[in-house]
Each structure stands twice: as C-alpha cells, then as structure tokens.
Amino acid sequence: MTLEEFKAKCEERNIELNEKMIEQFNTYAAYLKEYNEKINLTAITEYEDVLDKHFYDCLLPLEGKLEGTLADVGSGAGFPGVVFKIVNPDLKVKLIEPLHKRCVFLESLIEKLDLKDIEVINERGEDHSLKHREEYDYVTARAVSNLNSLIEVCGAMVKKDGCFICMRGKDGEAEIDNAGKAIETMGFTVENTRNEELFNGDKRVISCFRKIRTSPLKYPRKYNIIKKNPL
Numbered sequence: 001m002t003l004e005e006f007k008a009k010c011e012e013r014n015i016e017l018n019e020k021m022i023e024q025f026n027t028y029a030a031y032l033k034e035y036n037e038k039i040n041l042t043a044i045t046e047y048e049d050v051l052d053k054h055f056y057d058c059l060l061p062l063e064g065k066l067e068g069t070l071a072d073v074g075s076g077a078g079f080p081g082v083v084f085k086i087v088n089p090d091l092k093v094k095l096i097e098p099l100h101k102r103c104v105f106l107e108s109l110i111e112k113l114d115l116k117d118i119e120v121i122n123e124r125g126e127d128h129s130l131k132h133r134e135e136y137d138y139v140t141a142r143a144v145s146n147l148n149s150l151i152e153v154c155g156a157m158v159k160k161d162g163c164f165i166c167m168r169g170k171d172g173e174a175e176i177d178n179a180g181k182a183i184e185t186m187g188f189t190v191e192n193t194r195n196e197e198l199f200n201g202d203k204r205v206i207s208c209f210r211k212i213r214t215s216p217l218k219y220p221r222k223y224n225i226i227k228k229n230p231l
Helices: 003-012 019-035 047-059 081-087 100-113 125-131 147-155 172-178 180-185 223-228
Strands: 069-073 092-096 118-121 136-142 158-168 188-197 203-211
Touching (some): 003 047, 019 047, 019 081, 069 081, 069 147, 081 092, 147 158, 147 172, 147 223, 158 172, 158 188
Parallel strands (some): 069 136, 136 158
C-alpha cells in the first residue's frame, strides 16, 4: 500500500488525514523500524507493509471520529491505540502494556509524535480493569489472547452504554459465536459485526460489543484462572 492508497482508503472511511497526521504516520513507521532493531516489536517493518498491515488494519473499526476516553489493552507497539490517537487528536487514550521494554518504546514514541492526552500504563489488563471499572467509553485490543478471555479482561473497564471494539482475523465470526457466554456474562450485546479487508486482501472481522449492564464484581479473575477456565 502506497501513501496515496492509504490516504484514499482513509477518505473512504470518512477519516481525513491532514499534513500533521501524515507526518506523524511517516515518523511512526520510520521509528518503528529503527527501534525494532533494539527489541522485537513486530515482524512487519517495511513502509508499505506497515501502512497496510498495521496502520490501515488499525483504522478498520473507525468510520469518522471517536470522542471521549479509550483504553488499548496489550498495546505492544501502539496498535491500535496510537493510531486511533493520531486520527482523533481530542481522544483521551490509555495504553495498557505489561512489558516494561515496550512501555519505554511507547513513551518515546509519544514524545516523538508530540501527542497529548495519551498515557502509558505498565500493567496487566485484568489488574487495570479491577482498579478502573466502568471508566472508559471505548476499550479495544488487537491480536491479544482468545476472545473468551479478552472480553473478561477488558469488559469491566467499559462504561455502561460504552463499546468494546473487537478486532479479529478471518475466523472472527466463529470466535464471537463461541464467546457468547462471556459476552453475555460481562454485560454486553453484539451491536454490529462486519467483514473488512486489508489492501492486500487479508480478511478481518470488526465488531462493536455494546455494554448494556454493569459487569459482575467478581470479574475479571486472575489471568491464570481466566486462561485455565475461560467463561
């Protein structure tokens, strides 16, 4: 995907990229490749691949602007939280990442991109969830865990009437069907699901789980229990 193709695909989603945003994406791609030589952040570092398989992939849930607060669980190299922030400058973002070395990268990336109202939290998702219940308008996670576990880890953070933005691969619809008990238990309903494609044709399934009631206080459990006995 070239930069012009990336810009055109964003316009199709009602995402208007100004010159500052384009500069930030270019800086992000270059810094990701440079820093990846120090620690393993991603196997995808070539510019046109980063535009498609990271930046555009992260933007698939968006159709216009997000407003309010968002938590990105297991943020890693900043996907999708930093990408969301670039195209939604007024969005307040928390990047929740358990590995300290990745947090160091995220802190330096935020400074390099001159982003405001975005914070890195060196913490496991379930631990953050216990302390920040019903706090965020949006919670999301990309390429993290199986969906049954993920909805328990993330669900309690979402405000009532808020949205858990679910980003899955080509088998996403089957995963959602299999996670029905977890979705219901944590107080969500599947508001919408749609099939998307990257520029290279790879399939994605994007869903919004809308929170219709408060999550039970006994969730989330410790991660070793979640992993051993998912909802």
